[in-house]
Each structure stands twice: as C-alpha cells, then as structure tokens.
Amino acid sequence: MNRSTASALFLDAFYQVLDDKIFRLLVILTIAMVAPTILVGFQEEHISVLFGLKEYPYDTLVKFFGMRLSAEAEPNVFIIQSLQTLVIEGLAGTLGIVFCIAATAFFIPRILEKGAADTIFSRPVSRLTLLLSRYVAGLLFVTILATLLIGGMHLGLLLFSGYSDPGFLWSVPTLVYLFAILHGFSVCLGVLTRSSTAAVLGTLILFMFSGCIHTGWETKEWSVHQDILETERYNLGGRDDEPDAEHGDESESEGPSGVLGFVLKTLDVAHFILPKTGDADLITRKVRTMVSEPAAILEDEAAHLTILRAPRASELVREATTLEEPGLEWTCMDEEGRTVGMVRASRRPRLTKVDATQSEGSRRPKKIRSLDAAKELLTFVSNLETTEGTPELDREPIDTLYTAYVSWTERRADELLHRCTHFFTFGDNIFRVDGEFAAEWKTQNFQDQRLIGFIRGFKFAGFGVQGPSDWYRERFDWDAPLRYNIFFSLASSLAFCLAALLCAHWRLSRLDF
Incomplete structure (x- = not known):
C-alpha cells in the first residue's frame, strides 16, 4: 500500500x-x-x-x-x-x-x-x-x-x-x-x-465496571492505611488519645485471609489490569493546578506545613524560609491600593508542663493547647489601656483545623483598629495568625473572613480527616509510588x-x- x-x-x-x-x-x-x-x-x-x-x-x-x-x-x-x-x-x-x-x-x-x-x-x-x-x-x-x-x-x-x-x-x-x-x-x-x-x-459496561472497581480499590487502600495514619496523627499531636497499640500490631502482623483475602487480591489485580477511567478527572485537576494556580508561598517541612496562598490583596513585607517566630508578615490594601491593615503568621514550640502532683513514673508532659494560648492573650489585652470594649474569646472550625481566637478593638495613635488572633496546634508547634485592620475599612465580618480565608490555605501533611476519594486524590501525583x-x-x-x-x-x- x-x-x-x-x-x-x-x-x-x-x-x-x-x-x-x-x-x-x-x-x-x-x-x-x-x-x-x-x-x-x-x-x-x-x-x-x-x-x-x-x-x-x-x-x-x-x-x-x-x-x-x-x-x-x-x-x-x-x-x-x-x-x-x-x-x-x-x-x-x-x-x-x-x-x-x-x-x-x-x-x-x-x-x-x-x-x-x-x-x-x-x-x-x-x-x-x-x-x-x-x-x-x-x-x-x-x-x-x-x-x-x-x-x-x-x-x-x-x-x-x-x-x-x-x-x-x-x-x-x-x-x-x-x-x-x-x-x-x-x-x-x-x-x-x-x-x-x-x-x-x-x-x-467496561466504563461503569472499571469505575466501580477503581472506587472499591480506593476504599480498600484508604481503609488499610487508617491504622498507619492514626499512629502518625498521634505522633504529630493531632489527637489527645493514644492509638490502640495491640490493635495496630495485629493489623500489621495478620493480613486478611480466606474469602476476604481472595476478594481484596482480586480487586488489586482487576484495578491494575483495567483502564483507570476514574483518574482522568484527577489528571485534569493536577494539570490545571500546575498551569493556573501559583506555587505554594511557603513549605515548612519541620512543621509539616504548606501555605498555599497569601492573604488577598496583600504584599509580603517580611520574608522567611520557615514560619518560626517572627514568621511572615503582609500588608493589606483596599481597592485603591491604600494600606488598611496587616496579617502576620508565625509558630513556636508548644511548651510542655509536667504535673508535679503525680508520681515520677506516671508523669506525662502535656502540650499547651490553642485555647490556653488564647486565654493567655485574652488576659493580656484585657489589661491594656489601649483596648476598647470587651475582648471576645471563641473557637472557630476552619476546614480540618479548630482554632481558638481572640477578637478586640484597640486605639493606637488616634486610629481605631480591629484585631483578631487565631491559635491552632499541630505536632509540636502552636501556630498564631494575627490580623490587624483599620476599623472603618469594610465591616468586621469582612475582615474576619479575609483572615479565615488565609488560614484555609494552611495544609498539614495530609493527616486531616479524609474520605477515600480525598485521600486518594492527595496521594495521586507525578512522583508518587507506583x-x-x-x-x-x-x-x-x-x-x-x-x-x-x-x-x-x-x-x-x-x-x-
């Protein structure tokens, strides 16, 4: 031809x-x-x-x-x-x-x-x-x-x-x-x-069947890794209770056997042989992220932290390679480019306290909680002469984080400022995010939401509570294991x-x- x-x-x-x-x-x-x-x-x-x-x-x-x-x-x-x-x-x-x-x-x-x-x-x-x-x-x-x-x-x-x-x-x-x-x-x-x-x-039929197989395989992989993640969360301070060591040993020493073992092995084989049609959407997301979204502004390996984005309409004025105090600082601008506030982010070690009333063999160091840090700040700002009104202490769930925050109004050089400080913990660190805005700029709710939007960009090593799909999506990458x-x-x-x-x-x- x-x-x-x-x-x-x-x-x-x-x-x-x-x-x-x-x-x-x-x-x-x-x-x-x-x-x-x-x-x-x-x-x-x-x-x-x-x-x-x-x-x-x-x-x-x-x-x-x-x-x-x-x-x-x-x-x-x-x-x-x-x-x-x-x-x-x-x-x-x-x-x-x-x-x-x-x-x-x-x-x-x-x-x-x-x-x-x-x-x-x-x-x-x-x-x-x-x-x-x-x-x-x-x-x-x-x-x-x-x-x-x-x-x-x-x-x-x-x-x-x-x-x-x-x-x-x-x-x-x-x-x-x-x-x-x-x-x-x-x-x-x-x-x-x-x-x-x-x-x-x-x-x-192939389209639907391969999708079902892939979903089942995701769930199986997620389930198998839960014991490992449980231990990692505890080691990083994500939980206050210890994982069941005996249960963890059994899960590692004995894998599924009998009919269940055969089914799981068959699921593995089917997943690797059949086309991964469900991965097409994930590949699209990964490529779009690479092309359209800016790179993370900070990767603090010691704290297992990645900050994905800066506060909106802000300019970085203090740079750092880690978030360790004094950390990073941004000035925030309004629509006309005027400075209306600042945002600071930092971390410090969670100081440990030992209960002296316990016997020496049973003493366990306790890490300071975010609520403890917030109460300490509340006491401090309540005694400031520049503080106006009554400071507020509360807790705020932000995605997988749970922050304790203090909000108050402060007068400085004839200027009224609205201030808000969030504390949250992960591993051996306590993180602090401060927001300081001119009180006449926008509303207090708008200012608080800007700060919360920035905190949503904090990602901690993937140890948050995730379902099978989110868990797999996070691990699915160009340089991931096979x-x-x-x-x-x-x-x-x-x-x-x-x-x-x-x-x-x-x-x-x-x-x-």
Missing part, C-alpha cells in the same frame, strides 16, 4: 465524521453549551445578560437561591469554576463520553457488512491501516467536539467575563485520552461481534487500549469475506 492510499483512507475517515448525523447533532448541543458563556457575563458585582441588556446583582441571586457566600468569596469566580467543573466532570466527562461511544460504535461493524467488506477489502489496503483509520476517525470525532466545547467556553469567559484559566484548556487532551481508551475497546468488540449494539453495550502514580495510570490504561487494538487486528486479519 502506497502513501497516497493511506492518506486517502484517513481523509475518508475525516469526511465520514463530518457526514455523520449524530456528529452534527452533538455539534449543535455543544454550541448550546457554549452559548451561555457568550450571552451571560459574570462580572465582579453582577451578572450581565444579553451584552448588558439586563443586570442582576449577586446579592439578589444569592438570596433567591438560598445560597450562603462568605464576605471573602468572589461570586463570579465561584460560579465560573462551578460551571467548568460541571461541564468537565459531569456533562462532557460522563454523558458526553457515553454519547460519543454510541455515535462511533458503528465505524467498524459497518465496513464488515457483507457488501461493504467485499468492496473495501478488494482494494490494495492493509487491514491494519483500515482498522487504524476507523480508530482515528473516532478520535477526530471527539477531538473536534472537545475543542469546540472547551475552547468556545474559554474564549466566551475571557471575552465577556474577563476570566482566564489556561489550565481549563488541558481538559481537551484528557477528554480525548479517556475516549481513546474506551474507543479502543469498542473497536475490538466491533471486530469480534460485527455488531455496533454489542460494541456500545460492552464498552458502557500504585498512586499518574504516569503508571496513563501507561497501564494506554496498554489496555493497545492490547484491545492488537486483539482487533488479530481477529480482523483472520476474517474471510
């Missing part, structure tokens, strides 16, 4: 995609999904409909739908990111893939029908080239649709909402990657059965696809017409 014949085959496959009625229908549906990003603009203060013909403030929409947004939240960013997640993980990543599988399943069975096969295989074309041309036709089908959807949404959000997220564009190759795996299996079934219906049903490694997930899934195509070629080469 010469080069021109191969080019003609692939060109024919491209025209076959464009001529497909289902493809045209999906193009129309894709345009309908892109249209809202053009007709609706998500501005900072309001939603603009039909190029400014109607405007709806976010406050009105929040009250109408009964939503709750903090003063720190950016409604337009929240809505846009929610829309992107819905499209990628819900519509395109699930329903869209299902529709594309159904739309392309006939590519192979149609050419294997009696009349068509006699005509096609009488030409000087190798069966491998014919198989690959139809496989590539399916990839073109999805690539065009994914590019139209993701590229159109990105352009619409950029032009009419002023929002740019380059990482969102990486959803195109991950969607094509997910479809390529399933389409390879669909092609294999199409050759083996010569039935598009069987190809669709078999591929959908079973949680992104490259292994990609390679094993593509190997499954290659095996399916080789099986299809083997069967096609032995068909007689």
Whole structure:
C-alpha cells in the first residue's frame, strides 16, 4: 500500500465524521453549551445578560437561591469554576463520553457488512491501516467536539467575563485520552461481534465496571492505611488519645485471609489490569493546578506545613524560609491600593508542663493547647489601656483545623483598629495568625473572613480527616509510588487500549469475506 492510499483512507475517515448525523447533532448541543458563556457575563458585582441588556446583582441571586457566600468569596469566580467543573466532570466527562461511544460504535461493524467488506477489502489496503483509520476517525470525532466545547467556553469567559484559566484548556487532551481508551475497546468488540449494539453495550459496561472497581480499590487502600495514619496523627499531636497499640500490631502482623483475602487480591489485580477511567478527572485537576494556580508561598517541612496562598490583596513585607517566630508578615490594601491593615503568621514550640502532683513514673508532659494560648492573650489585652470594649474569646472550625481566637478593638495613635488572633496546634508547634485592620475599612465580618480565608490555605501533611476519594486524590501525583502514580495510570490504561487494538487486528486479519 502506497502513501497516497493511506492518506486517502484517513481523509475518508475525516469526511465520514463530518457526514455523520449524530456528529452534527452533538455539534449543535455543544454550541448550546457554549452559548451561555457568550450571552451571560459574570462580572465582579453582577451578572450581565444579553451584552448588558439586563443586570442582576449577586446579592439578589444569592438570596433567591438560598445560597450562603462568605464576605471573602468572589461570586463570579465561584460560579465560573462551578460551571467548568460541571461541564468537565459531569456533562462532557460522563454523558458526553457515553454519547460519543454510541455515535462511533458503528465505524467498524459497518465496513464488515457483507457488501461493504467485499468492496473495501478488494482494494490494495492493509487491514491494519483500515482498522487504524476507523480508530482515528473516532478520535477526530471527539477531538473536534472537545475543542469546540472547551475552547468556545474559554474564549466566551475571557471575552465577556474577563476570566482566564489556561489550565481549563488541558481538559481537551484528557477528554480525548479517556475516549481513546474506551474507543479502543469498542473497536475490538466491533471486530469480534460485527455488531455496533454489542460494541456500545460492552464498552458502557467496561466504563461503569472499571469505575466501580477503581472506587472499591480506593476504599480498600484508604481503609488499610487508617491504622498507619492514626499512629502518625498521634505522633504529630493531632489527637489527645493514644492509638490502640495491640490493635495496630495485629493489623500489621495478620493480613486478611480466606474469602476476604481472595476478594481484596482480586480487586488489586482487576484495578491494575483495567483502564483507570476514574483518574482522568484527577489528571485534569493536577494539570490545571500546575498551569493556573501559583506555587505554594511557603513549605515548612519541620512543621509539616504548606501555605498555599497569601492573604488577598496583600504584599509580603517580611520574608522567611520557615514560619518560626517572627514568621511572615503582609500588608493589606483596599481597592485603591491604600494600606488598611496587616496579617502576620508565625509558630513556636508548644511548651510542655509536667504535673508535679503525680508520681515520677506516671508523669506525662502535656502540650499547651490553642485555647490556653488564647486565654493567655485574652488576659493580656484585657489589661491594656489601649483596648476598647470587651475582648471576645471563641473557637472557630476552619476546614480540618479548630482554632481558638481572640477578637478586640484597640486605639493606637488616634486610629481605631480591629484585631483578631487565631491559635491552632499541630505536632509540636502552636501556630498564631494575627490580623490587624483599620476599623472603618469594610465591616468586621469582612475582615474576619479575609483572615479565615488565609488560614484555609494552611495544609498539614495530609493527616486531616479524609474520605477515600480525598485521600486518594492527595496521594495521586507525578512522583508518587507506583500504585498512586499518574504516569503508571496513563501507561497501564494506554496498554489496555493497545492490547484491545492488537486483539482487533488479530481477529480482523483472520476474517474471510
């Protein structure tokens, strides 16, 4: 077979995609999904409909739908990111893939029908080239649709909402990657059965079954590691009670046996053999994070801490390689660039106290709690002459942290300041985050939410309370161990696809017409 014949085959496959009625229908549906990003603009203060013909403030929409947004939240960013997640993980990543599988399943069975096969295989074309041309036709089908959807949404959000997220564009190759795996299996079934219906049903069963296997495997891995994490949490001071040493020894010395052991081993084998379709969304998130999100501003290995972001609208004025006192300091600015406050973050060792009333053999050092530090600060500021009103002491759950904070108003050089200090502990350290803002700037709730938003960016070594999905998502990375490694997930899934195509070629080469 010469080069021109191969080019003609692939060109024919491209025209076959464009001529497909289902493809045209999906193009129309894709345009309908892109249209809202053009007709609706998500501005900072309001939603603009039909190029400014109607405007709806976010406050009105929040009250109408009964939503709750903090003063720190950016409604337009929240809505846009929610829309992107819905499209990628819900519509395109699930329903869209299902529709594309159904739309392309006939590519192979149609050419294997009696009349068509006699005509096609009488030409000087190798069966491998014919198989690959139809496989590539399916990839073109999805690539065009994914590019139209993701590229159109990105352009619409950029032009009419002023929002740019380059990482969102990486959803195109991950969607094509997910479809390529399933389409390879669909092609294999199409050759083996010569039935598009069987190809669709078999591929959908694989899609659902591999997802269930992956979810079960995640849960198994999470469960196995809970005893290890329990011990690590205790060693790092995350809990006040000791883990059950006897139970931990048994879990390490004796693994599951009998039927349960066989089931878990089978789950492992199935997970490593089958394509990891559930990892596609995680890969998209990882790539988007690498492209769109800035790097962490501080990694304090000694404290097992990573600070992901600085306070909003702030400028770093005191740098440090760790959070050890005096730590980091930022000045905060308003919309016009004027300084309206500062935020400081630091840590110090948790001083230990020994109960002298206990016998020497039973004495255990006790680490200072965050509430102890907050009470000490409360006593101090209550006695200051510059303090106005009554300082407040309370506790605040912030994601996996539980802080104790003191809030008070202070007059300094004829300027009234609102101050708030949060304390929280992890391991052998007690962390302190101070916020100091001009009292006339915004509201006290807004200032408090800005400080809480900054604390939400504190991540402690992944030892918080997590479900199986969150636990796996955190470990799934480019340089992770093999079973949680992104490259292994990609390679094993593509190997499954290659095996399916080789099986299809083997069967096609032995068909007689």
